[in-house]
Amino acid sequence: MKRLLKYIVAVAVAFAGLTATCHAQFKEEAFQQTYNEEGTYNPKDTADRLFSFKEYIGGLSHKNTIKPGVMFAGAVVLPGTAQIYNKDYWKLPIVYGGIGALAGTGGYYLHQYNRQKKAYDTWQANKIRYEEAFGSTYPTGAPALNPQYKTTGTWLLAGAGLIYWGSLLDGAICYESTRNPDPGKATLYSLLLPGLGQIYNGELYKVPIYWGGLMISTHMLMNNNKNYKRFKRIHNEASSKDPSYTAQITEETAKWYRDVYRRYRDYSIVATALLYVLQVMDANVFAYMHDFEVTDDISMKVEPAVIPPNDAYAINTTPSGAANSFGLRVGITF
Secondary structure, rough: HHHHHHHHHHHHHHHHHHHHHHHOOOOOOHHHOOOOOOOOOOOOOOOOOOOOHHHHHHHHHOOOOOOOHHHHHHHHHHOOOHHHHOOOOOHHHHHHHHOOOOOOHHHHHHHHHHHHHHHHHHHHHHHHOOOOOOOOOOOOOOOOHHHHHHHHHHHHHHHHHHHHHHHHHHHHOOOOOOOOOHHHHHHHHHHHHOHHHHHHHOOOHHHHHHHHHHHHHHHHHHHHHHHHHHHHEEEEEEHOOOOOOOOOHHHHHHHHHHHHHHHHHHHHHHHHHHHEEEEEEHHHHHHHHHHHEEEEEEEEEEEEEEEOOOOOOOOOOOOOOOOHHHHHEEEEEO
């Protein structure tokens, strides 16, 4: 865990340095522009006020408009509020009814399984103590333990989570914006489903790149974590000095492989997180730059020019009253 925290801190420092470097490569005026529509600029509408509760309540009562990020943040805490803002009231019974029914039923099944598991563990402990004390078979049979309860409860909770995720995605899709593409919507799309922001921006060729990278890093994460757990178990068995352990892998060898796969697992976590964040940033930036004027016109313009004398930096100054010079001015457009 300490090693993973070091990786996260290193990535944060790298991003901070990259931000400072990028800032230095652009004119200061580029960071003083406003992208709000004319007549709608509000001095309070700055990055230091990411969420306003008053603004959010006003948006839900349809007294003012709110940004997609504000709507999303509120819907994360209070599911269904995005549908209220978008005036899709008919969807509220589906959201609340689906989440409530699936989460409640799933919780009930998991509660029943935990009760059975607790009773079974207690019986198992009593059975061991009884047989060790009396040397005979424990007279009481094992209580019921139905693993299907755990499986059913887990799937029901997963269904509730899917409806919750769908309500957030639906809120982002149904958000009406005057900009196309809207950077806020593109960001939310990529947050909720990697690659969807690129599809929204019309950059379909990026989807296989990001999905391929995420699939590879996720596969490596699962494989490294599996091997880490395997060699951790082998190391624990080898270091316990249990005479029943007859494997050829020594304690030192198992420890070395355990540490190696744990390190690779941490690298895979960082790589997966970086790819996920990168595709979110990509969707946001290219949605902002969608209307940026880019031309393939590369031309050169030559015209006559009058050059007045300029002695500010000359070593040998010209005599007073020197005449203008004539020449050619060359301009290159790219």
